Amino acid sequence: MLEAAGLGLSAGGRELVRALDFSLAPGQFWGLLGRNGAGKTSLILALAGLRAPQSGAVALDGVPLAAVPRRELARRVAVLLQDEDSDFWGSVLDYVMLGRYPTSRSVSSMWVWGRDEEGLRGARHRLAELDLADREAQAYRTLSGGERQRARIAQLLLQDADILLLDEPLQHLDLRHQAIVMRTLAACAADGKAVLTALHEPGHAARYCPFSVLLYDAGRASPGRSSDMLTQANLEALYQCRLEAAGARSFLPS
Amino acid sequence: MKAAPAVVLALIPASLALAIAFGSVDLGPGQLGDALLGRGDQIAREIVWGVRAPRALAAFACGGLLALAGALLQVLLRNPLADPAILGVSGGAAAGALAAMLAGAAAAGVNLSALAGASLAAAAVFTFSLGRSGWNPYRVLLTGVALASGFGALVGLMLALAPSSQVQGMLFWLLGDLSPAGDPAAALAVLAACAALAFSQSAALDVLILGEDKARSLGVAVTRLQAIAFGCATLATVAAVLLGGAIGFVGLVVPHLLRLSGVHHHRALLPLAACLGGSLLALADTLARTVASPAELPVGVLTAMIGVPVLLVLLARLR
Numbered sequence: 001m002l003e004a005a006g007l008g009l010s011a012g013g014r015e016l017v018r019a020l021d022f023s024l025a026p027g028q029f030w031g032l033l034g035r036n037g038a039g040k041t042s043l044i045l046a047l048a049g050l051r052a053p054q055s056g057a058v059a060l061d062g063v064p065l066a067a068v069p070r071r072e073l074a075r076r077v078a079v080l081l082q083d084e085d086s087d088f089w090g091s092v093l094d095y096v097m098l099g100r101y102p103t104s105r106s107v108s109s110m111w112v113w114g115r116d117e118e119g120l121r122g123a124r125h126r127l128a129e130l131d132l133a134d135r136e137a138q139a140y141r142t143l144s145g146g147e148r149q150r151a152r153i154a155q156l157l158l159q160d161a162d163i164l165l166l167d168e169p170l171q172h173l174d175l176r177h178q179a180i181v182m183r184t185l186a187a188c189a190a191d192g193k194a195v196l197t198a199l200h201e202p203g204h205a206a207r208y209c210p211f212s213v214l215l216y217d218a219g220r221a222s223p224g225r226s227s228d229m230l231t232q233a234n235l236e237a238l239y240q241c242r243l244e245a246a247g248a249r250s251f252l253p254s
Numbered sequence: 255m256k257a258a259p260a261v262v263l264a265l266i267p268a269s270l271a272l273a274i275a276f277g278s279v280d281l282g283p284g285q286l287g288d289a290l291l292g293r294g295d296q297i298a299r300e301i302v303w304g305v306r307a308p309r310a311l312a313a314f315a316c317g318g319l320l321a322l323a324g325a326l327l328q329v330l331l332r333n334p335l336a337d338p339a340i341l342g343v344s345g346g347a348a349a350g351a352l353a354a355m356l357a358g359a360a361a362a363g364v365n366l367s368a369l370a371g372a373s374l375a376a377a378a379v380f381t382f383s384l385g386r387s388g389w390n391p392y393r394v395l396l397t398g399v400a401l402a403s404g405f406g407a408l409v410g411l412m413l414a415l416a417p418s419s420q421v422q423g424m425l426f427w428l429l430g431d432l433s434p435a436g437d438p439a440a441a442l443a444v445l446a447a448c449a450a451l452a453f454s455q456s457a458a459l460d461v462l463i464l465g466e467d468k469a470r471s472l473g474v475a476v477t478r479l480q481a482i483a484f485g486c487a488t489l490a491t492v493a494a495v496l497l498g499g500a501i502g503f504v505g506l507v508v509p510h511l512l513r514l515s516g517v518h519h520h521r522a523l524l525p526l527a528a529c530l531g532g533s534l535l536a537l538a539d540t541l542a543r544t545v546a547s548p549a550e551l552p553v554g555v556l557t558a559m560i561g562v563p564v565l566l567v568l569l570a571r572l573r
Binding site (some may be wrong): 045048074075090099 | 281332334461463464465467471472474475513519
């Protein structure tokens, strides 16, 4: 269980989140919605222990994140960042295998010449799940943007943490792969993992995420059940634009 | 290309053998064999064991250190153009060495003064790039580049002020020259120590390529890793510069040659870079000693003249 208490975040002198109390429990699947610059990324970085909050604290099973050893934290919490460097020289499979770093039994087993068979099986399974089975030997650098995004998600899933934090996992993805990723994340939550994902399309949150956090401007954040949160009035206030119910020309994968 | 490791390993004995077999004095195969076994002609034995073997090993150590430092700096700064000279350490050593030459110091004094200059530069880079949130690669780059140009100006000034009788010695030092290298034992020990320490961090370095935040989220102690790897790269650069002056291109090109040949895991890249850098510099130094024999060319000129076209050809083939 990941708990934020009285969390306050700001960036560039702007207050993003004020006194947020929020907990992410096993089996829950949360959508995180907000305008550009509302603080979605800052919240995810703070929950992952990668940025210290301006006020308040984040705790993992009651222990403050700062007190959890890095390697232990990596086995419990995995995070998909919005921008990752892609100057990687190896194959797609090599790339995904980096997700084994925290879970391999010891650091040394990574560079002893023996192969991590269990990790390789897991990596192939995740690649197949994300429609990249035939790409494993290809150089990572030669993948398209959407394929890279899926390889990054495969790496995240291979990390096999209990808590998954994802910053815009659907960026660069086409409709089919958006649905595959959302279903995969829903399956992770059904398996007992806690999942929080930043999204830009409220339709995805409404469809797949039982819970949503809305990050309004001026630091207000409100968590709750998606059925209560994702109303037209709330979303119009959130995105500060008029909305209308989508007609017959708005499609989501079935 | 799975053949890369085998080729690199085969190059080690081949390059050392060539370095011992060729020189300004022609020794026949029989004489060479006798001398290697410690038999026969006293002069031939002295040439092989007293002159060529230490020189070959010094070249090997120097090249290995430079390539190892280059491989580490390229991943740490996440900049493919990073090479040992970027730390400003070579510049500091050059300014120190030239100042000692200008003052008329002996070889030991020149080395000591070069060490002082290199340490000063390394200390400055470390001071300015260690911020509150750990290491900052951009500050390392900026500090290194600033120091390098500052030392470059000092070096230019000293060259302008130096009496013409000293200028050639100074130019050789600046271009990279292994003739005053002396006993390679210390440099080989530094190479082994740096390579072992860097190798122990190879899995974490693989992960660091994903960026600092992602590496942290995967459980890497990023600040500690950066401190270890920067320390290793600096130590290796200082040792190489003291041995052979400012030899360019080995540190830049060798890691790229390996990456372009399909070696990218640091557990393979780091040791192979050390071996390949060593072999290539031993070969280049053999050429430098023999091409215009009995005159010696500065080996740094040869490494650049060989390194540039090799890298360009590889780049063109992989377009």
